[in-house]
Amino acid sequence: MGIGRNNDILFWLLIFLSDWTAAQISYSVSEEVDKGTVVGNLAKDLNVNARDLQTRNLNIVSGYSKKYFGTDFKTGDLYVNERIDREELCPNTVKCTLNVEAILSNPMILHRIEVVIVDLNDNAPTFVEKSHTLNISEFSPTGEHYLLPLALDVDTGFNSVKTYRLSPNEYFSLDVQSGGEHSVSAELVLLKALDREKQAVIKLTLTAIDGGKPPKSGTVQICVNVLDVNDNTPTFGKTLYKARMNENAPAGSLVIQLNATDLDEGDNGRVIYSFVKRANFDPADVFFINAESGEITLRGSLDYEMQSAFEIHVHAKDQGGSPRSANGKLLVEVTDVNDNAPEIMVTSLMNPVKEDAEKGSVVALVTVTDKDGGKNGQIHCKLTGSAPFKLDSNYKNYYSLVVDGPLDREACSFYNITIIATDEGTPPLSNISIISVHVSDVNDNAPHFLEPHINIYVRENSPIGAHIHTVTAVDPDINESARVTFSLDGDSETIPITSVISINSETGDIVSLQSFNYEQMKTFQFKVQATDSGVPPLSTNVTVNVFILDDNDNSPSILAPYSEHGSVNTESIPYSAEAGYFVAKIRAVDADSGYNALLSYHLSEPKGNNLFRIGTSTGEIRTKRRMSDNDLKTHPLVVLVSDNGEPSLSATVSIDVTVVESSADIQTQFRHVPIKEDSFSDLNLYLLIAIVSVSVIFLLSLISLIAVKCHRTDGSFSRYSAPMITTHPDGSWSYSKSTQQYDVCFSSDTLKSDVVVFPAPFPPVDAELISINGGDTFTRTQTLPNKDKPKAPNSDWRYSASLRAGGVMQSSVHMEESSVMQGAQGVLVQNWPTASSAADGEGGEVSPPMGAGVDSNSWHFRYGPGGPGAPPQHLKPGEVPPEAFIIPGSPAIISIRQNQGGEDDKSDFITFGKKEEAKKKKKKKKEKKDKKDKGKDDGDE
Structure with a gap:
């Protein structure tokens, strides 16, 4: 039998429905009824006007491969649409039901319909064997029982085999044994001692009759061979043995120990045990019997869900020349254990789900089943994790997966929803099913820049049209909602920004429209707007700060008094000047900044004795040594002032230093040039305080000494x-x-x-x-x-x-x-x-x-x-x-x-x-x- 799920009808039927309820309706119908047979009136039972069934799109949904039922929209009747064979749908079960769902729209109403299939007596009992042979000794005592073949009937309940009948004869009668909820068996009872010489073979007819109205029957031929041997038959201690085994018992587990006795001695009293195959069940497939001891153990595995009990017949036969045998009956009941985990089946209705879906929207239907019985088959179902979804119970083990909170595709574009179904067995078993729910996008996010503000550094004198920066903005949305364009937002406070820079709306590339001069403009500011293409479009702004970087495009300038271009300045020093004698100080400035304005001073002297030196950072020209008679009287000096830029720029100044005989001859022209004082360091301050303190102490000590030693009243010694x-x-x-x-x-x-x-x-x-x-x-x-x-x-x-x-x-x-x-x-x-x-x-x-x-x-x-x-x-x-x-x-x-x-x-x-x-x-x-x-x-x- 093949069973499936029709998901397409459920998907298109419920995808836009969000409000519905659930109910339960029960019907019954006999199997094998004709197509069109009315099962019940849905309009009446659903309390809906028959004229509204079509407008509300009544649909019957089932999980079976065949559509067994249909609906008449005019009358509201539920009728049989396919031939129903109970034995095909529900083999080996007493009660057979078909579960379908009736779904109404606007508003959505879901009704659970249970249709009980009533069994008909459409199958007669049958025997697996065409004939059955019995070997019975002529010395068999009257009243001895012989096991007869078992008849099978696929019908259940009263339509199954209820009794057996034996054709009339003078030797045997029939003993029918009812097994209650199990099958009915029959045994042949010897009424009269057999005489092989009078009749060696006795032919009988065994008829099996079911409980149907009218009853049906099946027959099998019984051939009795009369043997002339042993006069003692093995006997069992009990007419019925019972044993109970857990379905998870391992192979080799002991089921029961049988014991049959024979009063004979020797081979006639040695009993051999064996299983009796009846119908299509061979006990040797599941159990093993020790032929010598009668010990029965488990050979294979048991499954309560497949078969809850086994009726086993054991044949005990002695080893005499004319062996005699006895039959023992063993009923093995299988105890259910929780060995079946729940099964989860999911039918998707809405996937993907929009991120603005309302709370309570149905996403999927969930069905949970468990093959175990009792508490082992009772199931609890729940969700794990923190996904914004929940399970609503519809009926018993039927659930709906609905939205239970706000969705945000940017935060989470899909959810793996884990459903756990757990039964109430000991220990409990559970099963997990993961549903992947995708969230579709809506334009609910504006573009945003990676930085709160953007700093751009541009070198001065850069060419017009140079690319200075690329603005990047991201939008968490997708597709059109994430496509961003850029534009300039207004002018700067100081300059018209559109005349200075431009921006590519697609790529965000910013290019300059003019060359920048650091000495004229060091920085300016503007805003860039990023807009997405969603409906409606969303936008955001960012502030861009442009900093002009200085380039070494200004040479050092010599300050007064040596600033006259092309002129030669003259300084005089005495012939007696010591080493380190101060000659002059060159001062210069640079319009650039940073390292480009860091100046150094160098002295270019003619070849010969080096008489002067200059401080690289201070610009002070001093003598290196004392004068000698070999030195010239006039020393032309060229001072080179260089900045620290790349490439370095420089300026020069010429000074003629004249050596005179004495300091009185030096004609000094005082130049009132402001000189920048060097910073007064802490070390200089400490040295000054120490010098002053020592001087004060020395003066006080000297005065005290003079006052003590030299002062007299008469002023003399x-x-x-x-x-x-x-x-x-x-x-x-x-x-x-x-x-x-x-x-x-x-x-x-x-x-x-x-x-x-x-x-x-x-x-x-x-x-x-x-x-x-x-x-x-x-x-x-x-x-x-x-x-x-x-x-x-x-x-x-x-x-x-x-x-x-x-x-x-x-x-x-x-x-x-x-x-x-x-x-x-x-x-x-x-x-x-x-x-x-x-x-x-x-x-x-x-x-x-x-x-x-x-x-x-x-x-x-x-x-x-x-x-x-x-x-x-x-x-x-x-x-x-x-x-x-x-x-x-x-x-x-x-x-x-x-x-x-x-x-x-x-x-x-x-x-x-x-x-x-x-x-x-x-x-x-x-x-x-x-x-x-x-x-x-x-x-x-």
Whole structure:
């Protein structure tokens, strides 16, 4: 039987329809009815006026190769158009139906029509065999059953085989067994013991009768051969064996183990098993039986959809001289498994689909089937992916593919729609079908340029008509909607653009209509419009910027004062000019730009000694070396100024450099030419700041040094003499009357002083108080009277100090915040020291680090808070204690003890005090000068 699909009728019928519904109508008709037999009235069942059937274009669509039904548009009747043979359409099925669709247009209505084909008893039962032979022993017991041939009837239901009849005889009767939904079988039953000698062959007629009205029948001849052997027949344990097998069971699987017994011994009791072929079914094609053991296994594959059950008859025969046999019956039921995937069939209605198709437009019809039964045959269908389509269910497994969203051909010109159908079996099986839907174009896209704006670079002096650029625009549409033409859109703000450039409307080539000059016009702008050829046409604009590129068409120009064409300029330099002497600076400019305006300076000198050089970038002419007697007095120089263009352009200037004897002879003509200052770099700034800082520091240091060392109140230096004091390694001091001369410099702001005491045998008449500023300079402050002779110092007061190598004592005690002991008016202002010292406790002796001398007296200084030898608390005006000396600036009175060994017990005091006291006694210096000189001579002796 061939089954197909009529796609052309469905395509042309539904291509422009978008609104329809679905319904179900059932009819029944007998097979083999005449053509024109009315099945039902569609106008009535569809609730449509019969006159509207033709205007609404009623059409009957089916998936069969023959058109079994037709429609009468006048009456609305559905009639039989072709002979219907139920056995041809639905073999081996109980219910036979034909499914067709009735389609009405305007609006579209789809009705599902199911026509049940009623079976007629038009086929008689038949036997495959013409005759059947049975070998029955004469010793066979009565009641023994013998299997008879099976009759076949292609009709189903009540029209199939229902019973069997046996021709009348005295030996046998018929035992008819009904298999329910399966076939009916018959067995021959022995009623009377056979006697081979009386009748060796018995001929019988077996008739098969179906259940039709009237019934039909078929016959087969049964020939019974009476055998005279074995008297025991093998017997099976069950009259009916049942087994269940999955349809996907592998080959070799065990079906059942049969067992037939025979009471005989030896060969008469050894049973051999075999299959019995009945009609057109041979069990050996599907199953295998072990002849010795009776074990039945699966030989081939099972398919529930092809055959759901097998009725197998097994023959058990002994091996006696007159073998006896028995027949066993086995019913093998096949269990359905989900081994069939759903099948998808697609009928296209609208392909390609316009990209402006409305939502809900029908694209195709989809039918899904599954050969499995039960849940294994129930199907769910869906789409995968994000395509703008969906499946609408019409009826059971019938669907429509419709548009479910906006389409855009430019975004996607075709869709591969994947349909997945899945059954409800365990495990579920599925199938995939891909539908290719093409989208047709409409003009919904304007052309667009590849860049938001276009920059064109054109060299100046380019020829007229030169191609300068090609404008390109693309349109995502196709065909005419994508054909683009170009045009100029309006004029520029500065120039009439159509007089400058033109554009080819087809190719977009832009050509120049004039030659460009960079020095006159550096850039201009215009717009280009691109228009497609669609209906309606769409367009877009783009801005084009044209930049004129500079060409090296201008030579350098020499600036004043050397700019006079053809003139020779003169410069003079002295004969004593050193190397690097500045002669002149050439300045030039170029009207071009970029590298074309980058100038370099070169010097062309006559042959001979090279005396001058020029800065390549600065244009400064300087000497390379000193002049010599061999050099000429006049040097003609030619300066070449070149730009960096291709090719390079240049200009020259001539300068005569004259060598004169001295700088005074140089007649310089000042030319007020603006010179472009070089940029002041950060490095120059840092160098300038460093130079200024160092200069300021140097000047401040110099001024401070002069102020400290050279500034005096009287503006002059004084020369004084003092005795020599030396130290011994044992820590004692030595005193010599030899004097040394010191230059003393004072400042007016001296605040603190130190006191040094020189002990002597006799106090000099003109002993003075000398103030020392800084420890190295002396000044006379006060003359001690001769009547004040030193008293013996108290032993509790001792002071040891160290002397510098220059013979000046420096105290190891630092006195702070002192007051001055003044000898005027008899008032003594006394403060006791608050000092820090290297000595501990009440006082300590510090041995001098160095010294030793001749005619020296050793002495000790001791300091302390007071005691019996402390300085007196009251003195007369102008008196100074002979055994003490005063440190103005330090609130301490220090007593002195002289060791024996000098010429006199008197001591010389040199007191370092403030300059105010020195000023008071300035008037007395002249009077005492002679006395001091005389004392100096005595000290030398």
